[in-house]
Amino acid sequence: MIEVDFRDAxxxxxxxxxxxxxxxxxxxxxxxxxxxxxxxxxASLAINPNTIQKAMDALEQEGYAYSVxxxxxxxxxxxxxxxxxxxxxxxxxxxAAQELRFLGVPEEExxxxxxxxxxxxx
Amino acid sequence: MIEVDFRDAxxxxxxxxxxxxxxxxxxxxxxxxxxxxxxxxxASLAINPNTIQKAMDALEQEGYAYSVxxxxxxxxxxxxxxxxxxxxxxxxxxxAAQELRFLGVPEEExxxxxxxxxxxxx
DNA sequence: ATAACTGTACTATAACACCCAGTACACACA
DNA sequence: TGTGTGTACTGGGTGTTATAGTACAGTTAT
Numbered sequence: 001m002i003e004v005d006f007r008d009a010x011x012x013x014x015x016x017x018x019x020x021x022x023x024x025x026x027x028x029x030x031x032x033x034x035x036x037x038x039x040x041x042x043a044s045l046a047i048n049p050n051t052i053q054k055a056m057d058a059l060e061q062e063g064y065a066y067s068v069x070x071x072x073x074x075x076x077x078x079x080x081x082x083x084x085x086x087x088x089x090x091x092x093x094x095x096a097a098q099e100l101r102f103l104g105v106p107e108e109e110x111x112x113x114x115x116x117x118x119x120x121x122x
Numbered sequence: 123m124i125e126v127d128f129r130d131a132x133x134x135x136x137x138x139x140x141x142x143x144x145x146x147x148x149x150x151x152x153x154x155x156x157x158x159x160x161x162x163x164x165a166s167l168a169i170n171p172n173t174i175q176k177a178m179d180a181l182e183q184e185g186y187a188y189s190v191x192x193x194x195x196x197x198x199x200x201x202x203x204x205x206x207x208x209x210x211x212x213x214x215x216x217x218a219a220q221e222l223r224f225l226g227v228p229e230e231e232x233x234x235x236x237x238x239x240x241x242x243x244x
Numbered sequence: 245a246t247a248a249c250t251g252t253a254c255t256a257t258a259a260c261a262c263c264c265a266g267t268a269c270a271c272a273c274a
Numbered sequence: 275t276g277t278g279t280g281t282a283c284t285g286g287g288t289g290t291t292a293t294a295g296t297a298c299a300g301t302t303a304t
């Protein structure tokens with residue numbers, strides 16, 4: 001369900017956070033649906049529960065999930081995602097586009113990459 | 123010329139590396155032109171020379187610059203930038219676009235962000 | 245030749261983030 | 275009652291980051 005690479009320079013909790021976010025974005029887990037529990041993810045990924053908890057905290061802070069003690073964590077509505085996240089993504093989009101244009105990639109190719117909707121990332 | 127925020131979570135050497143890359147991308151420093159020397163940057167930014175050196179190494183590894191002992195570091199040609207950097211940027215572009223669409227941002231707005239060329243990013 | 249500048253390479257240290265192990269508490273649900 | 279849940283601690287190990295200091299070899303201008 002989620003892939004974690006221990007050799008990757010990126011912290012594990014970020015990889016888990018991004019993996020969970022991706023499940024929500026791609027619709028695998030819809031709004032209101034339950035996310036994997038901390039202990040379940042800890043067991044299936046062979047990662048310390050504290051690290052999973054940290055990923056959950058980060059995801060909740062972004063607005064992509066909310067937690068209910070005793071019940072579990074759930075996917076939030078897209079409208080609950082903070083404005084900071086939107087601004088960061090738009091900044092990333094512009095920065096990547098600008099650098100790619102500097103590198104000689106034609107504008108049409110960039111627009112096509114934006115239009116295309118796929119999930120074959122890493 | 124380059125801004126460094128010590129309170130930022132991002133490592134200083136990454137901020138310096140990104141700042142130098144931006145100078146090249148925006149055309150402030152053209153291909154073949156000399157980059158600020160390690161010691162000059164170290165003095166003007168009040169940062170240890172080792173940290174600046176690390177930023178230079180990273181930039182050179184990306185292909186954005188090359189160094190000549192005794193002479194200095196210089197901006198490389200866009201064609202010298204590694205293919206890995208291009209693939210990473212395209213991945214970032216797609217990922218950001220996909221998430222923004224999930225958040226309800228209309229496709230036209232994304233395309234406009236890609237077309238627009240500005241330099242007001244941090 | 246001399247001086248000043250350049251990239252580069254070491255050693256050593258301190259601070260911090262990351263990840264782990266282990267334990268514990270309170271709540272929800274069947 | 276038992277199981278599963280989020281959450282909160284303490285400790286310890288490890289690697290990264292950034293620092294200070296020193297040093298060497300090459301280039302450039304005086």
